[in-house]
Amino acid sequence: MALRLVQVNFKARDDSALGRFWAEALGWGVSSEGPGVTNVEPVGFDWPDPAAVCVDVVTVPDPETVRYRAHLDLATTSAAHQAELVTHLLELGATPADVGQGDVPWTVLADPEGNVFRVLEPRSIYRDTGPIAAVVVRCAEPRAMARFWGGAMDWTLHEVTDDHARLRSAKGVGPYLEFLRTPAGKTVYGRVHLDLMPYPGDDQAAEVARLRALGATDADVGQGDVPWVCLADSEGNEFCVLAPR
Secondary structure (H helix, E strand, O other), X not given: OOEXXXXXXXXXXXXXXXXXXXXXXXXXXXXXXXXXXXXXXXXXXXXXXXXXXXXXXXXXXXXXXXOXXXXXXXXXXXHHHHHHHHHHHHHHOOEEOOOOOOOOOOEEEEOOOOOEEEEOOOXXXXXXXXXXXXXXXXXXXXXXXXXXXXXXXXXXXXXXXOOEEEEEOOOOOOOXXXXXXXXXXXXXXXXXXXXXXXXXXXXXXXXXXXXXXXXXXXXOOOOOXXXXXXXXXXXXXXXXXXXXX
């Protein structure tokens, strides 16, 4: 049994507008599985596939109440590409963001609904990830997060220190999942959380029970009667386990 990271979920005031922003930002397409939901994924993509972690934007009544600790890092291939991408994102409606980063080689922006993300300088490790270099979760203990998430998913642990942990699909494709140690009180909250999915033929309930044994707890985010299960990891980061397909 195992789980895979298949998408990041954005809570939004306007899923269509925010979905269009992220589609243009990533060079992907949009579709919709129903009212209030915009799916952003590569054109012609057969979801789910580890080659990409997609974006699912969902309209909720009051997104300001959502406080998650995940954000996206975008990859670039050169200094010129980084500058061009930042300019393009600003034209799309992104705004500069100051999260106390100081003098750094990356650029911090916020999307039109205020979700902070980073446009990274070129890094060789992200040369084959696609437009999303990493999904980053701020945390207190990266080693503990690596133990939990390494057990939760079948992704490979590439690096772990006291300050940082990095995992990637065992197939060696797509973005990384990273845990970044952040001092108490320094976390910048947004509206992005992780969605996991069992493999075809695996049992969702059994996977949820396995996650609870690893230290996950049940989370009530007002989801009501839905086919997915909301949990929180050992540091309280909420995530969802979708039904397999």
